[in-house]
């Protein structure tokens with residue numbers, strides 16, 4: 001199917017190696033899966049998958065995660081999948097929990113959690129201890145979180161249905177908060193080619209209003225000294241740096257941007273200016289991921305610390 005790439009022209013000046021970027025969008029996305037280390041070791045998983053006729057190669061940057069070499073048979077149809085020995089998740093979607101670094105026995109909030117991929121990743125990183133509050137405002141999508149939690153055997157996840165923009169402070173404060181906001185999803189076009197047809201500046205600007213309210217509430221319920229990861233799967237600066245810039249203006253004394261480093265993973269710095277807007281200079285420490293850099297989807301992450 002033809003991709004509606006005209007909309008992406010507005011990013012020509014900021015995306016490095018433009019032709020390689022456009023070319024990468026023509027290829028389907030590799031499947032990635034990660035080991036449920038509550039049940040099995042990565043080595044044991046590789047052996048089981050091999051017996052099922054599935055060859056995998058390790059991701060260079062994320063321990064226990066693998067790229068699938070061929071789609072037949074599909075990993076999601078194997079007994080090992082239904083037994084909860086692994087989870088299938090887009091490679092770039094692994095980034096926010098990896099950067100958030102949840103620790104055992106902490107209290108973590110996943111403010112926009114459905115269908116629960118990152119919730120599950122966080123819960124396993126916490127070794128099934130502490131509490132992950134998985135919140136989403138969409139009652140129908142919350143069932144998917146429950147299914148993932150049950151299949152992987154997670155006992156440290158509490159599911160909540162509420163509007164994250166007014167998430168109640170009565171739920172207490174959190175050591176770390178993930179804000180994986182609803183976005184225009186431009187970066188998912190390798191998986192869903194039709195997505196670009198719905199994108200426009202107007203759409204991004206409308207989403208940005210809700211994204212700012214979600215990030216603002218995340219800051220409010222994070223404990224002093226805690227960490228907040230803000231993420232989208234889109235390229236639009238209006239939904240990325242410009243949202244983070246606004247929250248930095250709202251909490252100038254309380255927030256700092258943490259620099260991001262990931263060995264063996266290529267990415268670009270966040271923008272500090274866009275279409276006449278001068279943005280916080282520290283936004284260069286946030287991360288932009290383009291599909292041709294690591295053969296993935298597109299993504300954005302900002303890591304923030306709330307000062308003591």
Ligand SMILES: C[S@@+](CC[C@H](N)C(=O)[O-])C[C@H]1O[C@@H](n2cnc3c(N)ncnc32)[C@H](O)[C@@H]1O
Nearest residue numbers: 112113114115116117118137138163164180182
């Ligand atoms: C990008 S998806 C989250 C994906 C999820 N973190 C994962 O990794 O599986 C964004 C989610 O935000 C939810 N959402 C949108 N507006 C919300 C709001 N005001 N409060 C809470 N959740 C909201 C949507 O229902 C959707 O499930």
